Amino acid sequence: MDKIETEQNMASTELPHVQLGKAPLPESPILLGWLRQMLLIREFEVRTMQAYQNRLIGGFCHVYIGQEAVAVGSIAAVNPDDPIVLAYRCHGHALARGMDPKYCMAEMFGRIGGCAKGKGGSMHMFDAPHHLYGGHGIVGAQTPLGAGLAFATKYEDEVLHDGKSQHVTLCYLGDGAINQGAFYEAMNLAGLFNLPVIFILENNRYSMGTAIERGTTMASELHTKSAAHGINHAIVDGKDVVSMYQSFKSIADWCREESRPFFVEAQTYRYKGHSMSDPRKYRTREEEAREEGSDCIDRLEKFLCDEHDLTTDGIKQLTRQVKTQVREAVDWAKNSPETPMDELYKDVYVDHWGPFTGTSKPEMLQGEDE
Amino acid sequence: MSERIIEFRDALCEAMSEEMRDDQKVFLLGEEVAQYNGAYKISKGMLDEFGPRRVIDTPISESGFSGMAIGAAMRGLRPIVEFMSWSFSLVAADPILNNAAKMLYMSGGQFGCPIVFRGNDGAGGQLGSTHSWCVESLYANVPGLKMAIPYDAYDAKGMLKTAIRDDNPVFFLESERLLSTTGHVPQEDYTVPFGQAFVRRQGTDCTLISFGRPLHFCFEAAEELAKEGIDCEIIDGRTIRPLDIDTMVKSVKKTNACVVVDQSWSFASIGSEVASQIHRYCFDDLDNFVHRVHSDDVPTPYASNLEQAYLPNTRKICEAVRSATYNT
């Protein structure tokens, strides 16, 4: 057979040289918006923990406190129709992407008003209108999906619309997930097929009780793992939303332009336990205090006060606003009816057959043409 | 109208190619599907027609490329994933069972997964135990997926088209042993709907129910048993999810005897499920308990004589029918 030149057998053998500058900082109102989002996420998670204590939330539940800048800074750097897929610690990203907190809370309460009608729970937040393709409970499972979302946007742009690839997918994972085989397969495919996906490693240094160096080789040089798949990398301060955004914007623009993957290690810290039942015996209180000393919200507040005329009153006002918003979300979720029994057999198959009753959209989507 | 006789493998190729011509969202990916024309030459010529963007060679990375295809299906593309063998799908169990089958449910109806996983399933080629999996009983346990097993070229094409057009994930199980068999496949577009079993042989004394390749042994057994005066009715179930139990029940109510032939192992299997349902719905019609023929409860052996003895072969089926009809 004649030799056929395909994109596939032209996979690069060298890491492309990429020098990315930092994107310019947006105007004050946008920066204030980030502060508001980070405050919202933190307040939401505090109320999530309370609701869990009060048994309104069941199962496994993982809060995002401490890591807010990663989701907010990275999501701010891409377009609203760029797909996002993530692991189970997913409330923060859902809110940063624009999901109304009431749908997120109602999902955890197992109510019909939840984003997935109470069928997914804390670890599985989905939001089609906001191009959020789920939290995923199996560690690492979201990484091939991320490659697939990027494959799809590229296929849509290039094959269906006969144009240039113009989307980029954000695929988040924890430092525990870098030990999963699925992630290496996803990186290899992304590198091989030139998929515009950014793998964002949220390195909070622990997977449950396992400190990263107890689970991963080359723990202080994680970029070697992506380099092995021909994927460029960057290391960013995940506790500084400004720097997160500035690096991320250049990276996302480059991935979009070049239709190539990227690996970003965002260095961050989770303040609370892994889930709701973690006494945190594997680390010291001193370490925690040190980490909380460079808190992402404090840092943005200080930056905005110093350079953008934010005042203590302004901060108080924002805080009040998000407290009200979250209280209303909790109330709304409490008042949302329990998911009715007829939902049990819905959404198993698209069509009706046997005991299965087809599918229907959650309340969150009503009015949406999906 | 004159018969158009083609091979089973070409029927599969026609189904994929025609659907890809009709719908640009459909594409094929898998190991060796493009430049090599498919490990079993099913996708022969498809790279030439559709190009490397739609007929995609993947590395040996079942978990990765299955997951990737599922991600693409969540956006509404319609991937066909070829497993060189369903035996190799075991390393992709998490994406195909956890993601494809449950995405619609877990997302509360927001994201479906219109995807076809297809490839060779079953023993019989002296490939040893790792390469001889019959995955139907393992995977049919999972709600959210559909499962289809074609027996002849006509069904191969018609059922694969149905699978590709289905908005749910479909597990499509082909037998390598059947790929070179030939049959009539009409020129015109047609589909074979899911959930409709097919009575392939009419008979009065015993109902034989099977799926895919073991039907071949059912026909051989029916010939032999006919010489003994036992008249078998043979039902090709065609799809396991949905299962057309009604057609099976109707037949058993007529014959009053039933043998289920299933190439997977017996414990918690398609055979045990079908038998249980027949017992339930034909409780007063059965003259004997439902007999079952399976592969023996051991890993698939390599040696030809052992492998043939292990499979649900003609001898075992004949014995089961004689026993079920008190002709021993």
Ligand SMILES: Cc1ncc(C[n+]2csc(CCOP(=O)(O)OP(=O)(O)O)c2C)c(N)n1
């Ligand atoms: C395949 C799989 N194995 C184990 C678990 C249990 N588990 C859930 S979260 C977790 C730790 C993951 O840590 P990391 O990836 O660092 O994410 P983080 O919790 O820090 O956000 C483990 C072991 C799982 N959900 N999936």
Ligand SMILES: [Mg+2]
């Ligand atoms: Mg971690």
